[in-house]
Amino acid sequence: MKNLNLLLLFLLSLTLISCGSNSGKKISDFSLSLIDSNAEFQLGETLEVAVKNPKNREIDSVQFYFEDHLLEKSDKTSASLQLKDQKLGNQNIQALVYSEGKTDSIQISLKVFNNNPPEIYTYKIINTYPHDQNAYTQGLEFYKDTLYESTGQYGNSSLRKTNFETGEILKKVDLADRYFGEGISILNDKIYQLTWNEGEGLIYDIADLNQITSFKYNQSKEGWGLTNDGEKFYKSDGTEKIWILNGTTLAEESFIQPTTHRSISTQLNELEWIEGKIYANTYQKDGVAIINPKNGAIEGLINFKGLRDKVTQHPDLDVLNGIAYNPNNKKIYVTGKNWDKLFEVEIIKK
Template sequence: MKKAKFLLLFILNVLFISCGSNSDKNKSDFSLSFVSSKAEFEVGETVKVSIQNPKNKKIDSTSFYFEDQLLGTATAAPELEIPLNFEKLGNQKINAIVFSEGATDSLQIDFKIFNNTAPEIYTYNIINTYPHDVGAYTQGLEFFNDTLYESTGQYGTSTLRKVDFRTGEVFEKTELSDQYFGEGLSILNGNIYQLTWKEGEGLIYNLESLKKTGSFKYNNSKEGWGLCNDGKQFYKSDGTEKIWILNSETLAEETFIQPTTNRSISTQLNELEWVEGKIYANTYQKDGVAIINPTNGAIEGIINFKGLRDKVSQHPELDVLNGIAYNPNTKKLYVTGKNWDKLFEIEIIKK
C-alpha cells in the first residue's frame, strides 16, 4: 500500500512539473476556483471546486487531488463537490489535472481548513514543587523509567542531563560543543535524540552513558525547536506552523501537521511532549500549552499557566515557561521554565 502511494505521488509530481508548470506558454487556458468564492472552511463542510474555461475549449476529463489522494474525476462538467473530512487541518491545496484536446494542464488552489469546535480551556493546580537548577536554560524535558532527562540551551553552555527530579541533582551531564544551541529532546529505542537550534542537525546519544553516538540532518525544516515521540515516530516543531513527522529509523521529515483551532493556525510552538495520545506544546514566550490531535493537527485544548512564573525566584536571567514532562508510569505532569529554580507537578483542571 505504501509503495502504491509513493508511486502515485511520483506520477503526480512528474505531471505537475513536466506539464503542469505551463512552461511552454505564458498562461493556462483554465483556472481552478471555489464556487462559494471563499477560501476558508471548517471540518465537515462540503465545498465545490470548478474549472473555469473562458475559451470554451473541449475538456476530456479533470482529476482532482488532495496531496497524493485522488478526490474524484469529472468528465462532463469540470467540477467536484468535496466533503472536508481530510486528515489534516491548516493551509492546504487542491490540485487539478485537466486533459483537453491532447494536452494536459495542472492547476492549484490554496485554502484553509479550520477545526469546527473551539478548544477546551484548562487551568491548573500545583500538587508538588521540586528544586530545579536555576542555571538550566530548559529546552527539552522527558521522563524515562522515572528518571528525568533535560536538554538546555545557549551557545557555549548547552547540555544534556540526567536528573533526579525530586532533588534537582544532576546525575550525569554531557556538554555540547560551543557551535551548538541545544533544543528539544526525546527518547526512543535506547537512544536520546536532541535537536539543535539553527545548526540543521540533531544529535544522538546512548541512553545509559549519555555518550554521543551519531547525528542526523534536517531535510525540510531549517530549525529545531521541540521534539517528542509516540513510540513509533517523532514529532518535531521548528517555529513555523508545521509540526514535522519523522521516520524513527531514517529520521527523515516525511510529512507534517499544522496545529489549528477553529479560528487560526498556530506558530511558535516550542517544547513538545507526548501525553496519552496527544501532543502538548507550549507557545514560545506565552503562558499557554496547546493540546494537539497528532492525526489532523486540531488544537483540542489550551492550558493557561498564567501566574506560574511568579511562583519562582525572580532574577535577571529568569525567562519564559518552557519544559513539559509527563511520567507515563505515574500519570503525572511536570512543567518548568528557562532558568527557573522550581519544577512543578501540575494537575490540569477544565474551566
C-alpha cells in the same frame, strides 16, 4: 498511500517539465475556483471546486486531488468533498486537466479549520521540586522515573540526567560551542536531541549519554521541540508545521498544522506526548496547546498564567518551557528557562 504520493508527484513534475501549458513558459489556460466560498472551511462542511475554462478548450477529463488523495466525487470539470477527518491548516486542491493532447497542472489554496473551539484548562500545583536556575530549559522528558533535560544557549548547551525530586544533576554532557541545544525525545533506549540553527540532531546512548551519531534535518530549517508516539517522531520548527519523522531514518515524511476553529498556530516550542495527544507550549506565552496528532486540531488550551511568578525572580529569568509526563505515575511536570523550580501540576478543565 506512499506509492500514490510518488505517482502524483511524478505526474505533476512530468506535466510541469514537458507538456503542460503551465510548464513555466506559459500560464495555464485553466484555473480553479471554489464555489460559494471565501476559501475558508471548517470540518463538517463541504467544499466544491470547479475548473474555469475561459478559452473554451476541449477538456477530456480532470483529476482532482486533496492532500494527494484523488477525489471520487467529481464529474468532468468539478468536484466536491465533505471535510471529515482531513488534516487542518493551509491546504491545496490540485487538478490535472487533460485537454487536446496536453496536461495542465493547476491548484488553488484554502484553509481548513477545526469545527469546535478548544476546551480551556487551568492548573493546580501538586508538588514543587528544586530545579537548576542556570538551566535554559529546551527539552524535558522522563525515562523510567528519571528526568532528562536539554538546555540551550551557544557555549552553554547541555544534555542532563537528573533526580527531579532533589534537583541533583546525575550526569551532564556539554555540547560543542557551535550547537544551541533544543528539544529532546527518547525512543528505543536512545536520546534524540535537536539543535536550533545547525540543521542537525544528536543521538545518544541513554545508558551512558555517549553520543552515537547524528542526523540531518530534511525540509525543516530549524529545530525547536521533539516528541514521539513510540514509533514516529514529531518535530516543531517555529513555523505552522509539526513535522512527522520516520522513527528509524528520521526522514520528515509529512506534517500537521496545529489549528483551532479560526486560526493556525506558529511558534510552538517544547513538545510532549501525553496519552495520545501532543502537548506544546507557545514560545513567549503562558499557554500549552493540546493537539490531535492525526489532523492537527488544537483540542485544548492550558493557561499557566501566574506560574512564573512562583519562582525566584532574577535578571536571567525567562519564559515557560518544559513539559514532562511520567507514564509510570501519570503525572505532568512543567518548568521554564532559568527557573529554580519544577512543578508537578494537575490539569483542570474550566
